Amino acid sequence: MRKKYIMAPGPTEVPADVLVEAAKPVMHHRTPQYRKILTEVIEGMKYVLGTVNNIYVIGSSGTGAMEMAVANTVNAGDKVIVATIGAFGDRWELIAKAWGANVVKVAAEWGYAVKPTELKKALDENPDAVAVFTTLNETSTGVYNDIEEFGKLTVNHKAILVVDGISGIGAQPFYMDKWNVDIIAVGSQKGLMIPPGLAYLAASPKAMKVVDNNKSPKFYFDLKKYEKAMTKEKMPDTPWTSAVSLVCQQAVALKLIREEGIENIWDRHKKLSRAVREGMLALGLKLFAVENPAVVLCSVMVPDGIDGKALMKKIRDDYGISMAGGQGKMEGKIFRIGTLGYTDRFDAIMGVAAAEMALKDMGANIEIGKGVKRAMEVLIEENYK
Ligand SMILES: Cc1ncc(COP(=O)(O)O)c(C=O)c1O
CATH class of the missing domain: 3.40.640.10 (Type I PLP-dependent aspartate aminotransferase-like (Major domain))
Known part of the structure; x- marks a missing residue:
């Protein structure tokens, strides 16, 4: 299953x-x-x-x-x-x-x-x-x-x-x-x-x-x-x-x-996207957005030596989660984790966990659990309810 x-x-x-x-x-x-x-x-x-x-x-x-x-x-x-x-x-x-x-x-x-x-x-x-x-x-x-x-x-x-x-x-x-x-x-x-x-x-x-x-x-x-x-x-x-x-x-x-209230929804997106961003950074990954990082998604650089398209396929087919790869000139170079719409704290944690596990499977040099730990810490810091 x-x-x-x-x-x-x-x-x-x-x-x-x-x-x-x-x-x-x-x-x-x-x-x-x-x-x-x-x-x-x-x-x-x-x-x-x-x-x-x-x-x-x-x-x-x-x-x-x-x-x-x-x-x-x-x-x-x-x-x-x-x-x-x-x-x-x-x-x-x-x-x-x-x-x-x-x-x-x-x-x-x-x-x-x-x-x-x-x-x-x-x-x-x-x-x-x-x-x-x-x-x-x-x-x-x-x-x-x-x-x-x-x-x-x-x-x-x-x-x-x-x-x-x-x-x-x-x-x-x-x-x-x-x-x-x-x-x-x-x-x-x-x-x-x-x-x-x-x-x-x-x-x-x-x-x-x-x-x-x-x-x-x-x-x-x-x-x-x-x-x-x-x-x-x-x-x-x-x-x-x-x-x-x-x-x-x-x-x-x-x-x-x-x-829920539209302003509370905006706040939820802000907290969830921060949790994912900081989770990615804690793994040693680089973010793509230099200015005004989105609350809708987190765009992450695919680590050197990892095939970005294969990473998306693995997360989808082996872990059951559809994320998005890069578009146009960033195809294969970034991946994007959505925290958009009907998304709650364990979705954000799950997204970080899936990225960690799939990257580890593919031989990336990351310490498993570090991203999830940071994402959880951020949600606690943010007093996410
Ligand atoms: C910012 C933005 N504009 C336009 C579109 C295109 O929308 P649709 O695929 O619904 O035509 C998308 C879809 O991803 C989008 O994110």
Whole structure:
């Protein structure tokens, strides 16, 4: 018998109460009963995002929400700034270019965050930029950006601030309205604790003005269609058939999120990620994130002489835990331990233990137990409850 776990930075483990919700009979989506549940999800997402803006519920993975943000704000030939610190930041560039944008790139070396001063320089040099696209938590490197500071720069600029919060939302501090974020894109399979398949967008009044003037061709992802559906018969609706079961699951997960409290959830992620980071350091391993280490995951350098891909395979197949390897240019060079979503103290300890045992099996020069000991000490120091 091998019990299986996910400790990837998405998809993540789903609580049992949320899992069973999907086993219930499918509701019809054009009913007051369903629209009441959709309303709960929208209100719950406003709470999670710290916003009074409309929430648009989309049947797609997170990338669909990213594309929807671009398709509704960028006209061919528009200038946009992409502030990127890894593979997912670079995805903004790919999508923006696919929609005909002229991209000015502000890129930090992987392992680092974009400095607000660098973004300020780009905004000053490009007063005609219509949008800044960036990432809250860069999952490929395990580094987060200072979105609050970015918002202080775009609030007095023509450009709207569009943030990929797909892995960061529900795990780390985020206040859409207070931080002047104009569009946030979110995915369901991470901090929101349901399976993959749903995405969300929220858009500020400044963003909606840009959307109103957008001429790019679109249909399924036309935000105006979603906006119209939101106010139908005084109750929110979706323009197309809703992903009914996922929305019902999300309503249950959002109840759990409200019960715990979003700020307590951010604090839990901070403590768990610190336990994993310090566990790795105690083993003598090096961390990849140089600045702003993520609370969503811990990115660790694969020790010299160890095959990073084989390490991930061993942890998955021999120990039953799916973690994540490196992406793009870091493939095989780092591994990433997720502490995202439905994760508790023994998950963090288990992740450290599995990494230790698998590395030992592969001949790494580590002293078994040192990482787990430090992770436990951190959780005690943090008074984790
Ligand atoms: C920061 C970030 N952006 C975008 C994505 C892409 O989301 P999806 O795979 O749901 O399309 C991910 C998924 O890992 C992510 O972590």
